Amino acid sequence: MPAIRAIRRAILPALAAALTALGPGPAPAQQGGAAPPAPSAPPAARAEALLGAFEGAGDAQGMRIVVEDAGEVPRGRFIDSNGKEAAFEGRWVEGAIEAPLIFDTRALYIRFEGGPLAATLTAIPLDESGAPRADQARRLAFLREGVKPPEQPAGYQDPPARAGGVMDPDVFLISYEFWPPDGVARGWQAIGPRYRTMTRLFPLVLADVLWKLCQAPGAPEGLAEALRGQRVDCAALEAEMDRIQRQGLFARWKADVAAERRALTTMARCARGYVVKEEVCRPAARRAAEAAASMRTVADALAAYR
Numbered sequence: 001m002p003a004i005r006a007i008r009r010a011i012l013p014a015l016a017a018a019l020t021a022l023g024p025g026p027a028p029a030q031q032g033g034a035a036p037p038a039p040s041a042p043p044a045a046r047a048e049a050l051l052g053a054f055e056g057a058g059d060a061q062g063m064r065i066v067v068e069d070a071g072e073v074p075r076g077r078f079i080d081s082n083g084k085e086a087a088f089e090g091r092w093v094e095g096a097i098e099a100p101l102i103f104d105t106r107a108l109y110i111r112f113e114g115g116p117l118a119a120t121l122t123a124i125p126l127d128e129s130g131a132p133r134a135d136q137a138r139r140l141a142f143l144r145e146g147v148k149p150p151e152q153p154a155g156y157q158d159p160p161a162r163a164g165g166v167m168d169p170d171v172f173l174i175s176y177e178f179w180p181p182d183g184v185a186r187g188w189q190a191i192g193p194r195y196r197t198m199t200r201l202f203p204l205v206l207a208d209v210l211w212k213l214c215q216a217p218g219a220p221e222g223l224a225e226a227l228r229g230q231r232v233d234c235a236a237l238e239a240e241m242d243r244i245q246r247q248g249l250f251a252r253w254k255a256d257v258a259a260e261r262r263a264l265t266t267m268a269r270c271a272r273g274y275v276v277k278e279e280v281c282r283p284a285a286r287r288a289a290e291a292a293a294s295m296r297t298v299a300d301a302l303a304a305y306r
Contacts (some may be wrong), residue, residue: 047071049116049246050097053145055083058180065112065121067097074099080109102125104254117144117245139180139215152178159183160190161162163221169195169268173261184212185220195268197220201291202260203301204253206230210298211241217295231299240302249305263287 047070056063062081069075074097079085088110090099098114101123109132111122121140124132143149157171158180167190176184188196188209199206208225214222214234227233232240244253267288270281 046094047074050074050112050114050119054119054142055145057143057149059138060121060142063140065119065142067112083168096211114142114245117250118142119144139178139280141180150177160186162186165190167191169198169272170265170274173205173265174266176212179212181212181214181216182220184209185216185222188213188220188226189222194271196226198268198271198288199264200226201288202264203230203296203298204257204260205239205264207232207237207301208257208261210234210237211296214238230297232297232302237298237302240305244302244305247305251304262305 067076107126229257
């Protein structure tokens with residue numbers, strides 16, 4: 001395998017393209033074959049959010065990453081699902097750790113970001129010359145050690161395998177928080193314009209959906225429409241969610257989102273004729289009218305957590 005220093009020099013130009021192909025998220029600014037920029041630590045709170053042990057969830061089950069030093073030159077260990085371990089020494093790029101990861105017979109370039117409760121690892125395999133294989137790049141979810149993922153609720157379904165399908169809105173609302181971002185993007189389109197418009201009446205739910213859409217590969221269909229009029233963009237939303245987690249407000253956030261999601265699910269079921277009881281649907285219609293009149297945006301909803 002190429003030496004670590006050589007890997008860094010060789011992959012920087014192509015790495016930017018690989019990360020861009022995966023979707024939103026900063027990529028290295030380095031161009032050409034020059035050496036990487038000097039490490040620059042993020043604000044202390046951002047660095048502390050990634051310090052410690054994280055365990056893989058979903059497709060990353062059995063994996064583990066431990067950030068042992070979140071200083072100017074971040075260091076740590078990664079353990080794959082087969083128990084193979086590799087140490088890393090990296091650099092900070094706009095609040096995320098980027099580093100080569102060298103195993104006995106393979107090499108990766110990783111980007112680790114998020115925290116303090118949940119984080120995302122982008123893993124890009126490297127070929128024998130140290131060039132990134134963008135077609136094999138993966139995004140994997142990790143949870144802080146000791147944080148348990150919620151159990152899947154009754155009515156859960158897996159995300160649509162491909163774009164262009166149709167999905168019941170209540171199935172989407174029950175299931176989306178367990179899906180990867182690209183699955184949320186396909187499901188969001190599959191519920192149709194009527195129910196996407198209905199979701200806009202509930203800015204906490206819309207913010208939660210947008211948080212996933214903003215992480216989806218590329219610029220997913222429907223993202224611009226969902227952001228329209230909400231007085232936020234993806235960068236601002238992700239910064240707010242990072243702050244909510246760092247300030248210990250994430251449990252409150254998820255509880256508030258869940259309350260709105262229950263109300264929206266009832267409204268959607270009434271609209272579809274799935275529920276016809278007047279004592280259920282009349283309050284739901286009144287809630288919809290009040291929400292429409294309030295004209296609350298995602299920015300307004302997020303302001304309540306400052």
